[in-house]
Amino acid sequence: MAKRIGVIGAGIAGAWIGNQLRDAGHDVVVFEKSRGMGGRMATRRNGDFAFDHGAQFFTARTKEFRTLIESYPEVVAQWQPRLVTLGDVEKTFKREWFEPHFIGVPGMGSLCRELLMDVPVELQTEITDLQQSSNGWCVYDHNGRKFDCHWIISTAPAEQTRKLLPFAPLETVTYAPCFTLMAGLETRPTFDAAVVRGRALEWLAVTASRPGRPARPGIIAHASGDWSREHYDVDQAKISQWLIEELRELGVAVGSHVSLHRWRYARVMKPHREPYWLDGSNRVAACGDWGIGARIEDAFGSANLLLPRLIDLWEGKP
Numbered sequence: 001m002a003k004r005i006g007v008i009g010a011g012i013a014g015a016w017i018g019n020q021l022r023d024a025g026h027d028v029v030v031f032e033k034s035r036g037m038g039g040r041m042a043t044r045r046n047g048d049f050a051f052d053h054g055a056q057f058f059t060a061r062t063k064e065f066r067t068l069i070e071s072y073p074e075v076v077a078q079w080q081p082r083l084v085t086l087g088d089v090e091k092t093f094k095r096e097w098f099e100p101h102f103i104g105v106p107g108m109g110s111l112c113r114e115l116l117m118d119v120p121v122e123l124q125t126e127i128t129d130l131q132q133s134s135n136g137w138c139v140y141d142h143n144g145r146k147f148d149c150h151w152i153i154s155t156a157p158a159e160q161t162r163k164l165l166p167f168a169p170l171e172t173v174t175y176a177p178c179f180t181l182m183a184g185l186e187t188r189p190t191f192d193a194a195v196v197r198g199r200a201l202e203w204l205a206v207t208a209s210r211p212g213r214p215a216r217p218g219i220i221a222h223a224s225g226d227w228s229r230e231h232y233d234v235d236q237a238k239i240s241q242w243l244i245e246e247l248r249e250l251g252v253a254v255g256s257h258v259s260l261h262r263w264r265y266a267r268v269m270k271p272h273r274e275p276y277w278l279d280g281s282n283r284v285a286a287c288g289d290w291g292i293g294a295r296i297e298d299a300f301g302s303a304n305l306l307l308p309r310l311i312d313l314w315e316g317k318p
């Protein structure tokens, strides 16, 4: 029998779960608190620039994820940057990547948007309360709107899932935060991407090197998890100044359109002991990168492992 399923989050885990359960004939609704789909696969447009300020790329190490991205060639492209190492190294050196690295086009979240093409998605809808009912769950958003669902699947980061479902046993999952500085450039650097050693910054990418992005060069600069944690509550104008100064020391002159984003839950440091959480008697489940690791492919993998368990449960199989 078709179930009404509320999926919290329109990142890659929620998009894949939503897509598959709808194809299986269920009545799915996805709730997403932000204005767009993709979650941490995110692109911010500012003037002539497009900054992918969250995840930088995805690899496809499993057959299942390779099959998925091969099914959507119009929204996935391979990125082959000139990659170097900068920072506290004796001299700048070129690095090689030994496997293909992909990005979403025209934005990082395009694959999620495509997966959710035929699924109802309630954007700008933050779920703030979940209450059990005789038939499943009453789901409330930040405006007090109520939705009735037979089942709830949360794909929010583990701590956010626990705020809604305090009995979810995800308390040991930990994340590193990340400050992302975005800025237009005066001149394009000689590299397209850089791993930075021994500094506050750990990663740089030149926007114009990325397929499907505008030609005007901008820089995406990620601070390391340790540095971001240490400076998490510092005034953000100060953080921007420090990171701009560090970029200058690394030979990158920042121009216009400077902005900063602070990710509270950027990369999973300690994953959960299981790839997902399923509580059949309470009709609730959760999945996301935290089930496996710190990558887009892990979030997909977690959702993809949960799916057959849910279907078996609903079909009465042990």
Ligand SMILES: Cc1cc2nc3c(=O)[nH]c(=O)nc-3n(C[C@H](O)[C@H](O)[C@H](O)COP(=O)(O)OP(=O)(O)OC[C@H]3O[C@@H](n4cnc5c(N)ncnc54)[C@H](O)[C@@H]3O)c2cc1C
Residues within 6 Å of the ligand: 008, 009, 010, 011, 012, 013, 014, 031, 032, 033, 034, 038, 039, 040, 041, 053, 054, 055, 056, 057, 058, 059, 125, 126, 127, 128, 155, 156, 157, 160, 178, 180, 222, 263, 265, 266, 267, 287, 288, 289, 290, 294, 295, 296, 297, 299
């Ligand atoms: C700065 C940064 C760099 C990264 N670099 C890489 C990289 O290079 N390669 C890589 O593979 N991975 C990278 N990652 C990690 C990768 O982005 C994640 O592992 C992956 O996108 C997680 O997908 P998800 O679906 O599990 O969660 P998310 O993408 O976080 O999706 C969860 C969604 O739930 C929504 N949500 C949360 N709470 C609620 C609520 N109460 N109501 C409604 N909606 C809610 C959120 O808005 C979000 O859209 C990076 C992440 C960051 C932040």
